[in-house]
Amino acid sequence: MNKPAQDAVRDWLDAAATAMGGGAERRRDALLELETTIYDRVDERTRGGQVPEEAVRDVLEILGDPAQVGSSFAPVRPLIAPHQTRGFILHTVMVFAVHFLLVIGATVADRGLAVGPLRIHPIADPTNFLSLLARAAGTLVFHAGAVMSVYALLPRLSRIVRFPRSALAARTDPRPSVESAIFFGLLLVALNVFRDDLFALYVDTGHGVSQLPFAGHGIVDNLLLLNLWLGVALGKELLVARLGERRWTLAADLLTQGLGVFALLRIAATERMVELAGAEEVLKGADSIGALLNSVFVVLAMVGAAMLAARGVRLAFRLYLLRS
Amino acid sequence: MSSLIDKMGAELRRGLVQIAALSLLRERLYGYQLVKILAACGLETEEGTLYPLLRRLESQGLLQSEWDTGGSRPRKYYVLSDEGRDVLPQLEGLWHEISSAVVTILDKGAPAGLLEASTE
Numbered sequence A: 001m002n003k004p005a006q007d008a009v010r011d012w013l014d015a016a017a018t019a020m021g022g023g024a025e026r027r028r029d030a031l032l033e034l035e036t037t038i039y040d041r042v043d044e045r046t047r048g049g050q051v052p053e054e055a056v057r058d059v060l061e062i063l064g065d066p067a068q069v070g071s072s073f074a075p076v077r078p079l080i081a082p083h084q085t086r087g088f089i090l091h092t093v094m095v096f097a098v099h100f101l102l103v104i105g106a107t108v109a110d111r112g113l114a115v116g117p118l119r120i121h122p123i124a125d126p127t128n129f130l131s132l133l134a135r136a137a138g139t140l141v142f143h144a145g146a147v148m149s150v151y152a153l154l155p156r157l158s159r160i161v162r163f164p165r166s167a168l169a170a171r172t173d174p175r176p177s178v179e180s181a182i183f184f185g186l187l188l189v190a191l192n193v194f195r196d197d198l199f200a201l202y203v204d205t206g207h208g209v210s211q212l213p214f215a216g217h218g219i220v221d222n223l224l225l226l227n228l229w230l231g232v233a234l235g236k237e238l239l240v241a242r243l244g245e246r247r248w249t250l251a252a253d254l255l256t257q258g259l260g261v262f263a264l265l266r267i268a269a270t271e272r273m274v275e276l277a278g279a280e281e282v283l284k285g286a287d288s289i290g291a292l293l294n295s296v297f298v299v300l301a302m303v304g305a306a307m308l309a310a311r312g313v314r315l316a317f318r319l320y321l322l323r324s
Numbered sequence B: 001m002s003s004l005i006d007k008m009g010a011e012l013r014r015g016l017v018q019i020a021a022l023s024l025l026r027e028r029l030y031g032y033q034l035v036k037i038l039a040a041c042g043l044e045t046e047e048g049t050l051y052p053l054l055r056r057l058e059s060q061g062l063l064q065s066e067w068d069t070g071g072s073r074p075r076k077y078y079v080l081s082d083e084g085r086d087v088l089p090q091l092e093g094l095w096h097e098i099s100s101a102v103v104t105i106l107d108k109g110a111p112a113g114l115l116e117a118s119t120e
Helices: A003-020 A024-047 A052-063 A066-073 A082-109 A129-160 A178-193 A219-243 A246-269 A287-323 B002-024 B031-040 B047-059 B082-108 B114-119
Strands: A113-115 A118-120 A202-204 A209-211 B063-068 B075-080
Touching: A003 A024, A003 A052, A003 A066, A024 A052, A024 A066, A024 B031, A024 B047, A024 B075, A052 A066, A066 B047, A082 A118, A082 A129, A082 A287, A129 A287, A178 A219, A219 A246, A246 A287, B002 B031, B002 B047, B002 B082, B031 B047, B031 B075, B047 B063, B075 B082
Parallel strands: none
Antiparallel strands: A113 A118, A202 A209, B063 B075
16 A cells, blocks of 8 residues: 555544543544554455545445444543432532521621631622522622532542542441551641741741741641641541441541541631742742632632531431431 | 434434443453454444443443454453342343333233223
């Protein structure tokens, strides 16, 4: 077969490859199979007396649009896995409910509320049904988007990074969990060793940039709470490894979820939680970026709290069932 | 209208190709061989439909595959796995049930008496 015919096949396969998605090995496998088929079909035609270029053209026409063929090999990955749909709805509703209750609270008090960098404004005209509906719809869409981003992101991230089992996991089958305990212990140590880098606050004193000492920040209380949470999680894992008994496992999990909810909600409610190094005090005009990052952090904390709370409710129910 | 029929026909065929392919893959066959056999039997199927289907059946554990690089060009051969051999008779039984039900409905319509009962 001459070069133009081979080039035509190569171009077709390249176009199919770009639409395939998935891993490189999977793509290579599919492309090789398609290539073999193309040449099998071309061989049949050339044996029948057709010129190779014509045969290639005909075969590629029969196979159809390479992008369409390629996309049919693409693994189907819905944004939210079907088994997580219920969790997604539950968490969206929970976060929405908390936010909307704050809106109602602000409206009743007739003044704005500040939850972290989030400013909750009262509804301008609460007697106007459309105004109320528009605010509710806007809030719902915002939170559905935020929760979806968490749900869509985590599975993709977990394919890249193998997460150790976390305190979020509801343990129904008590097994030795020394690995998890080690993980929480390391996290606890890392959080304290790197706290200055993680939660640094910089100011421009006029004579250069200087870092404020860690003590005296509003963050300290939250960090202590995080420490406490990680400490309890560590203790829980050790307890589970030692006891391996279902009722205690669920009770310990429940305690961790409760403390986690408290920690995350407190973080979400604390004004100016994280001052990222190099934020607004140093860079003029970075105010909005800092505020945006804070908003993202707060929303994630709220979502995390909602997820922990949902787990907690489930655990409490299981514990109740076990007791009864 | 004809495009609607084409679309419905393609959907119908897609479901049937699955069981037909499984049945044919009692023997070890490569993809294009399967395409030709299916076409000769009247179940014309595009490679873009069949090959992803074969991969899905393989990931479900019903088929196993291997590349044979000994010939003039490399070929990917498929054959039923042990699990596939267990599942196939059950699928065939299901198919006979479904096809005879559909044939009955197409030929004779609803069983006498049921139509009146369901509209009451």
